[in-house]
Amino acid sequence: MVELSPRLEQIGRMVAQGSVVADIGTDHGQLMAWLGERGILRAGYACDINKKPLDKARRILAELGLSDTVACVQAPGLEGLEPGSADTVVIAGMGGDLIARILDEAPWVREHRTRLLLQPMTKPDHLRDYLAREGFCTELENAVVSGKFVYTVFSVVYDGQSRTLTTLERYIGRVLDGDSADTDRYLMRVRRNLLGRIAGIDRSRAGDPERRGEYTAVVAELERLLKERGYDVDCLDAVWEAGRAGALPDPGEVG
Numbered sequence: 001m002v003e004l005s006p007r008l009e010q011i012g013r014m015v016a017q018g019s020v021v022a023d024i025g026t027d028h029g030q031l032m033a034w035l036g037e038r039g040i041l042r043a044g045y046a047c048d049i050n051k052k053p054l055d056k057a058r059r060i061l062a063e064l065g066l067s068d069t070v071a072c073v074q075a076p077g078l079e080g081l082e083p084g085s086a087d088t089v090v091i092a093g094m095g096g097d098l099i100a101r102i103l104d105e106a107p108w109v110r111e112h113r114t115r116l117l118l119q120p121m122t123k124p125d126h127l128r129d130y131l132a133r134e135g136f137c138t139e140l141e142n143a144v145v146s147g148k149f150v151y152t153v154f155s156v157v158y159d160g161q162s163r164t165l166t167t168l169e170r171y172i173g174r175v176l177d178g179d180s181a182d183t184d185r186y187l188m189r190v191r192r193n194l195l196g197r198i199a200g201i202d203r204s205r206a207g208d209p210e211r212r213g214e215y216t217a218v219v220a221e222l223e224r225l226l227k228e229r230g231y232d233v234d235c236l237d238a239v240w241e242a243g244r245a246g247a248l249p250d251p252g253e254v255g
Ligand SMILES: C[S@@+](CC[C@H](N)C(=O)[O-])C[C@H]1O[C@@H](n2cnc3c(N)ncnc32)[C@H](O)[C@@H]1O
Pocket: 008, 024, 025, 026, 027, 028, 047, 048, 049, 050, 053, 075, 076, 077, 078, 091, 092, 093, 094, 102
């Protein structure tokens, strides 16, 4: 059986039984192979802009006897697909800005109310802003620790209602609504990230009091949430570092 990283497996577990899935930027088709082997796919499209990874995906899928279930499509974004041909579109392992651009170029995902499973490697705040503004509803996000990193996977559907996000929502989205055990790590990561940005502002000559104020307020809110979830706020950095080293302690274990 195909083994996936925890990141890709989290995405796989969010695909509904019997779906027709398009995996955009499939690389070697690992996710489609995993879904196909488990009988989750009714049909699928493994799509990639580049020939080389797609050739490898085609070989792997053929070895698993999945060539009739999964078609390999070489094209940018969703350009190689007929509108409405998939009920679920996965776009994972790319920057949040590229994911937004790919969605923008495929209006049919709105008309057909396609389920979108999105996993940005960078700029998740940019993607959240785009989705909210454009009328996509993010129903939940599931955080997932994979190696030394923590990501979120968005489950999204278009409902046409443009939304304005609160500042906290820009940074943590709907991660509190997911069913992930890794939510706390995501909150800690965002906190660390914002503390880094604050330190950067403090080092710069120009300063940026407005942004500094925004980041500081979000850090305070994250610390309040983590305290509510059982963490000693004074020990958050130690808990974070212990997790990076491989041991993920219980909230009460450090300090
Ligand atoms: C880092 S890999 C991610 C692979 C897999 N989706 C994952 O999450 O592990 C990015 C893949 O996206 C492909 N890619 C980059 N830009 C693309 C685009 N505009 N449309 C389709 N595929 C693209 C690349 O060729 C590469 O195979």
